[in-house]
């Protein structure tokens with residue numbers, strides 16, 4: 001699936017703005033065919049945004065079930081004879097969509113795009129009604145998982161990930177038009193041969209059997225550097241300008257379907273020429289050892305929740321630059337594609353993660369404590385879950401495969417990984433990822449409950465990604481004991497001979513809380529002491545090639561006695577003010593200061 005774009009032959013129209021919106025508490029909308037007419041008792045809702053925080057009402061914030069969205073749109077008169085497509089960049093966690101009275105698409109998974117060819121159901125120059133029922137419930141068969149429990153006070157949605165279950169239409173909805181003959185996908189794989197860049201491309205198209213496929217590669221100044229015909233081929237760029245960390249140089253590949261002199265379809269794909277390889281304990285980008293400095297993050301903003309906002313995107317990347325970070329992980333789900341596009345342009349390196357978070361009944365919301373379920377069993381996470389998970393991996397890779405910024409796939413965060421059931425569940429999922437993308441390393445993020453010697457899944461990964469909280473969840477306030485225990489465990493992992501990225505280490509810190517005495521958790525000083533201790537350990541172990549602090553900014557979670565207005569492990573507050581630790585990290589990460 002290609003991301004909708006305006007090109008010389010394609011036209012897109014955003015459906016963002018105010019939609020009609022109704023919560024379907026009684027679950028009456030599907031059988032009552034709400035898509036046939038204006039939604040009953042509707043209010044207005046902003047798209048894109050999470051609906052949860054908009055109403056200032058706990059019943060709305062905590063609602064789970066069917067959520068109805070409706071809008072109407074004019075099909076441009078000029079689109080007569082064109083193929084017309086309705087595209088959702090995401091709907092969390094699943095949706096079914098109707099155009100007028102006709103169901104056109106259903107999609108499972110809250111963070112990847114889906115679309116429907118609606119040509120047959122619309123008429124150029126006329127208005128159509130678009131209705132989407134989004135559903136945000138989590139079950140053992142969804143990614144991420146959850147369960148609905150009956151309690152004396154009614155049904156409650158339970159889940160095991162430590163961020164609020166924001167839902168709705170978080171990203172842009174597009175209507176776009178192409179020629180009936182159109183390109184459906186392109187895969188670009190790059191390589192380096194000395195100073196020559198190598199760009200392998202494969203194009204898929206529909207209705208194009210009698211057409212010629214033409215590609216043209218241009219540099220950042222718009223100068224043509226190579227051209228070719230055919231649906232698959234290799235282009236060479238002498239004296240290539242590589243894409244590298246901190247230097248997001250992009251070429252543009254124009255793809256065309258041509259009949260005689262007429263270009264029927266044209267699409268542009270940006271291309272960063274770089275290589276990624278794991279070699280022993282080294283993580284190589286363009287053959288050079290790369291060391292990850294940065295954060296685990298969240299899509300989490302005041303009012304709009306997981307809704308995308310360009311201004312925050314720019315500001316967050318400014319803060320990454322200010323602090324000297326070169327990378328981050330899209331914890332714990334695929335991010336808005338605008339984020340990936342911008343990372344490509346900025347030369348920011350990404351670890352790209354699926355939404356498989358919370359597959360661990362030994363943990364709850366990042367807090368230790370059993371959940372009363374078995375993680376993997378026929379009644380809980382089972383074969384169906386595994387298939388849904390496999391699809392989530394495929395959809396992530398299909399969407400993000402052409403982003404040079406993405407250098408590593410993370411197929412899950414902190415799942416149970418110490419049991420034979422976990423091993424059986426994950427083994428085939430690594431194959432799924434490698435089949436979908438043979439060019440990038442694959443890993444998963446290991447949790448403290450499955451330390452070295454116990455984890456049965458790490459052996460499948462190309463790199464080791466570890467989340468550890470020595471000095472926070474264990475050895476709280478005792479950094480001396482934490483340092484010894486952490487170094488001992490990390491030294492054992494280093495014996496595996498793989499690169500190690502510390503994908504999480506962090507301490508909750510209440511901004512403004514200070515302490516002159518060391519070892520005082522929640523204070524700004526303790527966050528600095530905690531990070532310093534971790535860095536001493538990392539610097540003594542050669543296999544550690546990355547440090548991603550948890551978290552870039554404070555974020556919203558469910559309520560609980562371990563969370564004070566959300567998770568406070570941010571180095572920045574939720575409104576992006578630096579805590580003392582931000583300055584300390586800046587001194588460590590910026591080598592130009």
Ligand code: GCB
Pocket residue numbers: 161162163332365366367413414467504550567569
């Ligand atoms: C973790 C999780 C992350 C939590 C974090 C915490 O290990 O991966 O989602 O937010 O711990 O702060 O407890």
